[in-house]
Amino acid sequence: MLLDISAAVHARTVLEYVAVHSPDPEAEVRLAVLMLTLRAARAGTGNITGQDLTGWLQGDAERVLQQLVAADWLRLSGTVADVMASRSEDTTAITVPTLLPEQPRPFTFGKNNRARISGWAQKVVGDRKIRKKKLGATARLLALYTAAHTRPDDRLGHPEDDGLPVDQVAAFCTLPPEQVGENAELLIAADWLTEADTDQGRLRGQLTERILPLGGLL
Structure with a gap:
């Protein structure tokens, strides 16, 4: 970790x-x-x-x-x-x-x-598959936010919260809330998330196995 x-x-x-x-x-x-x-x-x-x-x-x-x-x-x-x-x-x-x-x-x-946090952020932003997919700043911000908000089972958010509030995710990534889902899909395509959904105003998902070392324990 x-x-x-x-x-x-x-x-x-x-x-x-x-x-x-x-x-x-x-x-x-x-x-x-x-x-x-x-x-x-x-x-x-x-x-x-x-x-x-x-x-x-x-x-x-x-x-x-x-x-x-x-x-x-x-x-x-x-x-x-x-x-x-x-x-x-x-x-x-x-x-x-x-x-x-x-x-x-x-x-x-x-x-x-x-140094540890700076190195972590550099690894997230410079991830090889994110670079290969040529994802822009918005998707990279989402990658940072999702990696920083994972619990020990590698899913997003605290267990009792059922994911992350879409409006908070959107505010950090400077996105309209309705665009969080499509940017999460970009991270799925980049093998960053295994899945994602934004039902009922919550972003739910899980980091892929290769990203587990970058997860920030909640």
Whole structure:
């Protein structure tokens, strides 16, 4: 299990934080904000490369990065073009002002849990079958949300809740509630979920066997 119970709780806290504090509700922006927040969660600073961004956002990466800089949500040590050209041997320093130490601290996890959660999110977003299917930011957000909200039998939600509230899932993924089902179908096609239904306002489903290590225990 990549996430132990403590790390899983912190991962869900980050998802909730990003849903509230993303400067724009667009799915591509929210996905970038999530991944960058995890890079900078401890001290408000971190490092990224153009390869990171294109891996998360494909052709939208430069546009989204410019949007985050324009909103002053993100500050770069160079230009947007510098970031997009950077590689692993020449990373670009970033600052997320709202996460700097002098700001109220939204997270309480330490260095190890930050790295664990960041690695978990990277594995979800970079999953080979999700990439092969060329799923966009909305489906990747849904993959993150479903992975973070599984119980020990690998089904979605607490046993007593009969799945996840569709409206909450939709709000995180920046989807109309009626589109949650079709995006869940995309995850079934990508061998992420074995099944899914959205009857009576609940998203029910189960992670596939290959995704079990990414489940966050409720």
